[in-house]
Amino acid sequence: xxxxxxxxxxxxxxxxxxxxxxxxxxxxxxxxxxxxxxxxxxxxxxxxxxxxxxxxxxxxxxxxxxxxxxxxxxxxxxxxxxxxxxxxxxxxxxxxxxxxxxxxxxxxxxxxxxxxxxxxxxxxxxxxxxxxxxxxxxxxxxxxxxxxxxxxxxxxxxxxxxxxxxxxxxxxxxxxxxxxxxxxxxxxxxxxxxxxxxxxxxxxxxxxxxxxxxxxxxxxxxxxxxxxxxxxxxxxxxxxxxxxxxxxxxxxxxxxxxxxxxxxxxxxxxxxxxxxxxxxxxxxxxxxxxxxxxxxxxxxxxxxxxxxxxxxxxxxxxxxxxxxxxxxxxxxxxxxxxxxxxxxxxxxxxxxxxxxxxxxxxxxxxxxxxxxxxxxxxxxxxxxxxxxxxxxxxxxxxxxxxxxxxxxxxxxxxxxxxxxxxxxxxxxxxxxxxxxxxxxxxxxxxxxxxxxxxxxxxxxxxxxxxxxxxxxxxxxxxxxxxxxxxxxxxxxxxxxxxxxxxxxxxxxxxxxxxxxxxxxxxxxxxxxxxxxxxxxxxxxxxxxxxxxxxxxxxxxxxxxxxxxxxxxxxxxxxxxxxxxxxxxxxxxxxxxxxxxxxxxxxxxxxxxxxxxxxxxxxxxxxxxxxxxxxxxxxxxxxxxxxxxxxxxxxxxxxxxxxxxxxxxxxxxxxxxxxxxxxxxxxxxxxxxxxxxxxxxxxxxxxxxxxxxxxxxxxxxxxxxxxxxxxxxxxxxxxxxxxxxxxxxxxxxxxxxxxxxxxxxxxxxxxxxxxxxxxxxxxxxxxxxxxxxxxxxxxxxxxxx
Numbered sequence: 001x002x003x004x005x006x007x008x009x010x011x012x013x014x015x016x017x018x019x020x021x022x023x024x025x026x027x028x029x030x031x032x033x034x035x036x037x038x039x040x041x042x043x044x045x046x047x048x049x050x051x052x053x054x055x056x057x058x059x060x061x062x063x064x065x066x067x068x069x070x071x072x073x074x075x076x077x078x079x080x081x082x083x084x085x086x087x088x089x090x091x092x093x094x095x096x097x098x099x100x101x102x103x104x105x106x107x108x109x110x111x112x113x114x115x116x117x118x119x120x121x122x123x124x125x126x127x128x129x130x131x132x133x134x135x136x137x138x139x140x141x142x143x144x145x146x147x148x149x150x151x152x153x154x155x156x157x158x159x160x161x162x163x164x165x166x167x168x169x170x171x172x173x174x175x176x177x178x179x180x181x182x183x184x185x186x187x188x189x190x191x192x193x194x195x196x197x198x199x200x201x202x203x204x205x206x207x208x209x210x211x212x213x214x215x216x217x218x219x220x221x222x223x224x225x226x227x228x229x230x231x232x233x234x235x236x237x238x239x240x241x242x243x244x245x246x247x248x249x250x251x252x253x254x255x256x257x258x259x260x261x262x263x264x265x266x267x268x269x270x271x272x273x274x275x276x277x278x279x280x281x282x283x284x285x286x287x288x289x290x291x292x293x294x295x296x297x298x299x300x301x302x303x304x305x306x307x308x309x310x311x312x313x314x315x316x317x318x319x320x321x322x323x324x325x326x327x328x329x330x331x332x333x334x335x336x337x338x339x340x341x342x343x344x345x346x347x348x349x350x351x352x353x354x355x356x357x358x359x360x361x362x363x364x365x366x367x368x369x370x371x372x373x374x375x376x377x378x379x380x381x382x383x384x385x386x387x388x389x390x391x392x393x394x395x396x397x398x399x400x401x402x403x404x405x406x407x408x409x410x411x412x413x414x415x416x417x418x419x420x421x422x423x424x425x426x427x428x429x430x431x432x433x434x435x436x437x438x439x440x441x442x443x444x445x446x447x448x449x450x451x452x453x454x455x456x457x458x459x460x461x462x463x464x465x466x467x468x469x470x471x472x473x474x475x476x477x478x479x480x481x482x483x484x485x486x487x488x489x490x491x492x493x494x495x496x497x498x499x500x501x502x503x504x505x506x507x508x509x510x511x512x513x514x515x516x517x518x519x520x521x522x523x524x525x526x527x528x529x530x531x532x533x534x535x536x537x538x539x540x541x542x543x544x545x546x547x548x549x550x551x552x553x554x555x556x557x558x559x560x561x562x563x564x565x566x567x568x569x570x571x572x573x574x575x576x577x578x579x580x581x582x583x584x585x586x587x588x589x590x591x592x593x594x595x596x597x598x599x600x601x602x603x604x605x606x607x608x609x610x611x612x613x614x615x616x617x618x619x620x621x622x623x624x625x626x627x628x629x630x631x632x633x634x635x636x637x638x639x640x641x642x643x644x645x646x647x648x649x650x651x652x653x654x655x656x657x658x659x660x661x662x663x664x665x666x667x668x669x670x671x672x673x674x675x676x677x678x679x680x681x682x683x684x685x686x687x688x689x690x691x692x693x694x695x696x697x698x699x700x701x702x703x704x705x706x707x708x709x710x711x712x713x714x715x716x717x718x719x720x721x722x723x724x725x726x727x728x729x730x731x732x733x734x735x736x737x738x739x740x741x742x743x744x745x746x747x748x749x750x751x752x753x754x755x756x757x758x759x760x761x762x763x764x765x766x767x768x769x770x771x772x773x774x775x776x777x778x779x780x781x782x783x784x785x786x787x788x789x790x791x792x793x794x795x796x797x798x799x800x
Contacts, residue, residue, distance in 0.1 A: 022046060022054050022081075022102045023109055032116040032147070032200060039087035041113050042079070043100030054103075055083040060096025090117045121146035121195060121202035125176070128206070131213040131245060132183040133296055140210055141177040144195035146202055154178050155192040158207060164191075180210075188212045216243035216292035216299040228306045230385045235277040239290035241299065247292035249273045254287040254302065282307045282336070311335035311381035313390040321369055322483070323398035329365045331379035331390070339381035346376045371398045371424060399484025400425040402477075407488070410495030410527045411465045411472065412580050419490045420460040421477035429481040431459070438473035438493070463492075470494075495526035498576035498583035511566035511594045511626035516559040520576060527579040531555055536572035538565070539590070552577075566596045566626035596626030598681035602657075602674050608690050611661070618658040619674060619686070627678035634659060639669040639689070664692045 022045030033039055043055050057065040057076050065085065068075045074094065077084050085098055100111040125143045132138040144150045152173065154164040166173040170181055180187050191210055196203035220240035229235050241247045249272045277284055285307035292299040314332040321327045333339045345359040367373055374396040380389045401424045411417045421431045433455030453471060455461060463471055475490040499521040508515040520529040532555075537548040553559050564570065569592050576583045600622035611617055621629060637648035653659055664670060672688040728735035 022052070023111070024104050024107075026110050026112075028112040028114065030114045030116065032118060033090050034120040034200075035091055035117055036120075037090055039090050039094075039115060040084060041098065041100075042082040042084045043111055044082035045102075052078045052081060052083040056101045057083065057085050058099045058101060060098065065098075085113075087115075090115070092117050092119075118147035118200065119145065121150055121197050121200070121204050123193070123195065123204065123206055126193065126206060126208070129209050129211065131211050131295060132180055132187055134183055134185070134212050134214055136183055137179055137181045138183050139174065139177045139179050140191055140193075140208055142193035142195075142206070142208065143176050144204070146195070146197035147200045148197050150195040150197050150202075153194040153196075155194065156189065157192070158190040160192040160194070160205070183212060185212050211244055213294065213296045214242075214244045215297040216241050216247035216294055218290060218292050218299050218301040221290055221301045221303050223303060223305060227304060228308060229280055230308045231282055231310065232279055235280050235284075235305070237275040237277075237288060237303065237305075239273045239292070239301070241273070241290075241292035243292065243294050243296065243299075245294050247294045247299070250291040250293065251275055252289045252291065254289055280307055282309050307336070308383070308385045309334070309336040310386040311339035311383050311388050313379055313381055313388060316377075316379045316390040316392045318393045318395070320395040320397060323370055323396050325369060327367050327369050327394070329361055329363070329367060329377065329394075331363055331381070333379075333381040335381065335383045335385070337383050339383040342380045342382075344378050344380070345373075346378055369394070369396050371396050371401065371426070374426065395426060397426050397483060398424075400429040400431075400479035400481060400486040402479075402486055402488040405486075405488055406491065408491045408493060410525075410580070411463070411470065411492050412495045412526075413465060413467055413470075415495070415579075416462055416464045417492055418460060418462050419475050419477075419492075421479065421488065422459065423477075423479050423486065423488070425479060425481050427481055429479040429485075431477055431479040433461070434476045434478070435471065436474040436476070493525065495578075495580045496524050497526060497581040498529050498578050499524040500584050501532070501574045501576050501586050504574055504586065504589060506591060508560075509591070509594060510600070510623050511596050512564050513560060513562045513623060514564065514591060514593065515561075516574075518559050518574060520555065521583065524583075529555060529576045529578050531577040532559065532574055533577060533582060534559075534561070534572055534574050535585070536561065536570055539569040539571055542571040542588075564593050566593055568593050594625075596680050599624050599627075599629050599676040599678050599683040601684045601686040602632065602676050604674075604686060604688055608688070611688075611690055612692055615661045615664070616658055617661055617672070617688075621657055622676055622683065624678055625680065627680050629676050629678050630654065631677050632656075633675045633677065633682075634672065635675075636661075636664075636670045636672040636690075638665075639671050661690075664690075666692050668692055 022043075031039070031041070043057065045052060045054065059065055059074060065074055065076050066072065068077055068086075073089060074085070074087050077086055083100070085100075087094060095115055095117045098113045098115055100113070102109050121144060123142065123144050125141055127141070130140050132140070142152060142154075144152065154171070154173070156162040156164060164171050164178065172179040172181065178191065178193075188211055189209075191208045192205055193208060194203065194205040218239060218241045220238065222238050223229075224236045224238065237251075239249050239251070241249065273290075275288070285305055287302050287304050289300055289302045312334050314334060316331045319327065329343060331341050331343055333341055341363045343361040343363055343365075345361060361367075361377070373394060375394065377392045377394060378389055379392065380387065382388075403423075409417050409419070421433070423429065423431075433453075435453045435455075461475075463469075465471075472492050472494055475492060476487055477490075478485060478487045501518060501521055503517075503519040505517045506514060507517045518532050531553055533550055533552045535548050535550045537545075542548070551561060561572075569590060571588045571590055573585045573588050575585050602622050603620040605618045605620055606614075617634070619632075631652055631654045633650065633652055635648060635650040637645070649663070651659065669689065669691040672690055673685045674688065675685050676683040725735040725737055729737040
């Protein structure tokens, strides 16, 4: 209804102004513009007599278009003889016919301008970087929109010099792009996509960089520091891959935790390809799989992580068992790798620990225990991570044991006898003492019937024997605990001194010594023999005096008399000694020393290794056999298949029993021969074989004597002094050379002051010659005084 009203209003206006017209013909034009652009069209009067007020613009809906200043995006503007239509920003809704209308003599004329607004040509869904899958048919996407369906063309190369044809073996056009068949690496590069619309004449193009995608490859899967680590250490897993586009790295642990147990994840992803364990735990051990994935495919690789667990001793507990029982000795341990277990028996306690106690016991052993098994056991568990130890005490319960069940003790007047009830028992035992009197003669029995012993509860007792207190007999200790009892009997008997020595023989004899074999006597009751005493003297003295030399020996050493006279008869007698006293003397033995003779062979005091290391040979002086040893002769030769006497060396040594071997060669074996000499001749040679090793190099022999070395030192000092004097001459014109070369005879110039003092007034009175009148008087008066510092003269002849 509104449209009819507008049309009727226009006709009224036209007919009311039929007296004017701008043009007298109908026309029609088409105009196409893109969305957002401006549209401008003029409608002008052809005759200057007519004004633009005779023109009207109608929109596609037959509405009269108003002038500027309205809210509409479409308005008119009068310019000279024209009425212009303005659309600053077009849109598709503004498409349609726009008419400029005028009338002449009741006839209407129209200029129709058909406006077509369309979207500009553009690409969509087209990426500048796209990927081709190696070996497959891949699509390079390129899509465009415009006023009409655009025409798509494809080119190879950035400059588009090579156009691609459709429906070839290699390429095929598709509505959404270009299919590249059987992609190879040669298909990588720049593709140009061109779109054009014929109706609008628009054309656009874009470059697409196509890259050939490759399947991921894991080039490195490593663990740092290594795949085997100890619990608590740090570990880093790294997965390095190649592929296009860059693969995405994902980690997965293959070994799952035990159902029902919580898994505390102790590792974190440091980057896309790295996992770091800051404090790895045994639960982190297992197989880890790295996934490298991109659009083409996925690569997988696994790495196994082993977490070493330090050893732990689960159970090694103290035990108390009864002697005779079967007891398992087991040390339960855990760890990875499985620890090596050793069990050692360390003895009763660490204070009593000795080497012989260290007995190894195999794990999982079963012992039939006795009291010797009682003590401390150490379990040591060791693997590649650590070593731990645990102590276990095995307590063996047993009845009391004594080291001896019976023991004989000797006593006499003044001796103190100790008895002890010390024993082994677990648990500790109670003990009691008892005393049974021994068998005595009637007199002795009467003396000891009144002896009563009160042992009380002491473990040990001491009995000081005397004439009035002599508890001979049996002293019995009985020890009891819940597992049994044991007893020990001490037989205290009266001890007597040794009986007479019955067997003495001579086993070695020289001119100055004799060695005996003495058999201890046994036909007596008392402590054992601990030594012998001998009384001896020359036969000529033996009958005239009771004072003779004596010699005492302890049992076990050579019974040897020394420093005797050669070819001399001696008388000697022997007696045995024990802790009670000395026994009776034997009958007198007679022996004759030998005549004077050559010395016995020397005795070497070192082994060859000691001599090779120290390079000093030592020996013991032998028996001289009546004449003192005056010297030794040492001769040594290199040991060879054919011994050359010229290579042998011989030394005569006096008043010494050692020699430094300074001239022996390395890696050489020598035969040494040592002879002792006295007035009677040479001893039998003592032989010695010695090898000088690399570790004992010979002492170097000095090539120059001491005097030559001193002379050389003096010459060197003199040369240094001469060189120093020459240096002073050229540098300072000083020194001995300068004094000799530069000495000149020069007259000394007179002192000007002395020259002016012709009368000698400036001299001291004491220095003025023989003139007595110029001498100083006794009162100390001076004829003049000259100050050498200031130059001023004072006195009788001065002007001051």
